[in-house]
Amino acid sequence: MAEIYINNLNQIIGKEEQKAKDTKLNSAIQIIRFFIDDFEFALDIMDVKEIKENETIRHLPNSLPFVKGLLNLRGDIIPVLDLKKRLELENLTLNELANLAKEHDFGKVKEQKDEKNISKKEETGEDENVKPSIIICRVGSDNFGIVVDRIVRVQYLSVDEYEPTPMLFENIGKNFIKGFAKLDKKVIVILSLQNLFF
Template identity: 25%
Template structure:
């Protein structure tokens, strides 16, 4: 617990002092995506969930997380990617997202967790507009890390159901 607080304090310190954010990255359909590590509450292995009737396809259901009912979103389906079988590498990243109405705890199902990167805000590039309807509305920016490109996710837009 103290190690988690120390890591959180280090992340906050880096953001304030140098404009550097830390991102937890994960894999979906052989591509790497990232979310601000300060939104991540915990990472859980895949478990059975309770399905909700009449919910959108990408809302897989809910889990009970220590007394809190947490909706689980399949990010592959939310992004319009092909669905995949849930397996031993599938994880749920539990995030806390701030909305105008207040904060919400939600889970996102992804293929696998990858790494944590420290990224300077000025290194993130805007997503090029491909058409009049912005099909990349869930991506806040793109950043190169070594030889790979990571799409940084805008969780507020992605999770606003």
């Protein structure tokens, strides 16, 4: 069932990527939403190649703290990065970002815990054999994976739902914020992979 779901997501990513190219949607963006622990983030779909599950990650000794290991992707060896550890290095959490966004009127953020947004660990219990989802990304000619706990969905943002990064945030976290998605009475941080890992 999980494999069918991931295959469907990958098909959506491919179709929406082509649609964006064909129609040249410059006024807003397509995003993929995902959870890391209880925090929800998003990526521009143009930064995403595909989604993989149940893949074996080979540990890489003496690497940077946020490097999870290596993945064999159809013969290509790519690094897999731990987004959770990378964001912790920036000393900035989604809650702090949301509070800043709230102060600058990017939409009201209502703190609520939706039963559908329970983390994987809460749903299944602790299980060391459960392998995370890996979003395969590309920045320029570089491919790499990022580990996430749960994929939410792929969706298009209207102009009203997307807020580009204000100047206020340019010096926060090395400018790893690409923008904000204002959805479901909350603010979701859209990450800039270019500035986060390169």
